[in-house]
Amino acid sequence: MNAPLDTHTTAPVKKALVLFSGGQDSTTCLAWALNHYDTVETIGFRYGQRHAVELDVRPKILEKMRRFAIDWPGELGPDHICDLSLISDISETAMTADMEIRMMENGLPNTFVPGRNLMFLTVAAMLAYRRGLNVLVGGMCETDFSGYPDCRDDAIKALQVALNIGMDTRLNLVTPLMWKNKKETWQLAFDLGGQSLVDLIVQDTHTCYMGTHDQLHEWGYGCGKCPACMLRKRGFTQYCAEKNAQ
Template identity: 65%
Template structure:
């Protein structure tokens, strides 16, 4: 797997779920920082199979820059705040305010707070996360304004100068596939296809061109559309003289 290193003295902590976006962010961080650690969260998610995908992905991306992994159990905390279609066997639908009921209120805010607490103790300045508001489900805690506000709050509350990095913020899923290819070539694309998990329903039985999933939940649909757009854009232009004898 190839990548161009642009080293700084900073070290990074990557929010690493086991999905496409976080795996791409991990590769992105490994290309930039001399030390990279990862953190995952158990929060009662229906697709907890994503946690099983984390170790194989880390193994595939293993290098001397990849440091420790951390797992934080937030199941009781998030589960105690109420059920959503992400944490209970509830049909996925549009809920109050036009948001899908897969939205888990406060989830990303808790993730970033926990990540900052780990980064504080581990001496890590950069916190890398896969939030995106270009091609997403409308979650307010994925917006750039939210991330900037969290960076300010965490820096004030912990007397640190954390930098919250969101390399996918302005990339749609097609551009995320392209970024993966640029970072690690076809080898990284293959890792994402075979080892990551994004499906909200936790389906690891059905293999599609874009990877594993049910194919119908919002996460699968976003991933499939992005794959199709990326593949279409990557095809060489048709040769108008090819069929002329």
Template identity: 60%
Template sequence: MHTSALVLFSGGQDSTTCLAHALNRYERVETLAFDYGQRHKVELDARLNVLAAIKSRFPQWATKMGEDHLLDAGILGQISETSLTRDTAIVMETSGLPNTFVPGRNLLFLTLAAALAYRRGLQVIVTGVCETDFSGYPDCRDDTMKAMQVALSLGMDRRLLIETPLMWIDKAQTWQLAHDLGQKADADGGGQALVDVIVEHSHTCYLGERTQRHDWGYGCGQCPACQLRAAGFGRWTSR
């Protein structure tokens, strides 16, 4: 039986929902983020605010939260000419992928996460990758995750489980999942408490915009990440 998890936690909507999923499921949960030379470090600040808000709002989860880790993955910024690591406009490439795709990012993240999980004695790696609402990134596919799970378990000579709670749900369903998880942790709050944490503290915007407040949170409202988040929130609230 699995009792511990390491959550890849960037501080966005998806990873915050994944963190709540892990806290609802496991006895000990640690978090991991990467500084990979991204254009905007806003998410690295936002994630600390999310962690603080969850600990404050959900005392029963706070007791399960272990160490938070930040690793330097700057090599990605050195070798990636993408709009997430360079000051360039977001466009579609001839490959059919947007230039927000950072080649090898999730593969490197999972490898480093597995090494850390090994050292920390953690059994499950939780990540917010998704095939339903995504930009075609090949390293977000279920097949990729399954292959990485096999490779990492073999390479570490220890069974590691890669858990992807969002893999087959869209953004509207991700909002609903956050609501349901919040409700389980705080029945008196009716599930809104975790949604409020996501709206107020999480960060998804590719451009690092934190001055414009929308019903679904802060962001420019124009980049693909904002549009996806806003559309999902709209579908969820109109149900």
């Protein structure tokens, strides 16, 4: 007599690699990933950025996020830092050099670093391949952003196709903030981790393009004038106004 067939199937373990800069968006995405995947690792990039202070704040944020993760489904694994300083060698922008932020003739701000996110995701995919991770999570957004072409949904989807063809994988590129404005990003942080996570983002993350990290505003550290600070401040003001009205 034949043995009965084993009809039990084990769900595949979902393992994610989060592009984690140390800013508001990537910290929110890290919390989101820890709520959606079994294992989560992080990757950051040193590319000669003017706001390199974001790299300095990462360890403290990760330490606190490990405490949050105790109450979340996902486990926070190793952090990886990659040196991509060639980006600043081949592309002088207001993000990588001491120059005034302005709009260029092509309608983009000169903080745009051509190909930066494409390179970030490609390198992250290489690491994910080696680490056996099947999801990349990034904070790209085209709803409330500075107009960077490589933050657009079409660019991310096209790159996902190219990476999977080129590496013969089934890697999934996920962008939880793609269609959210900054107010909704603050709300998502609250929904994921309550006021404690919102406070962490305000007090510990860095998003300011100018690298200003010596003045804490109600919405976080920053110069208060660059595009990143203005978006963050406006979103926080709208988030607080809506929350107070409830």
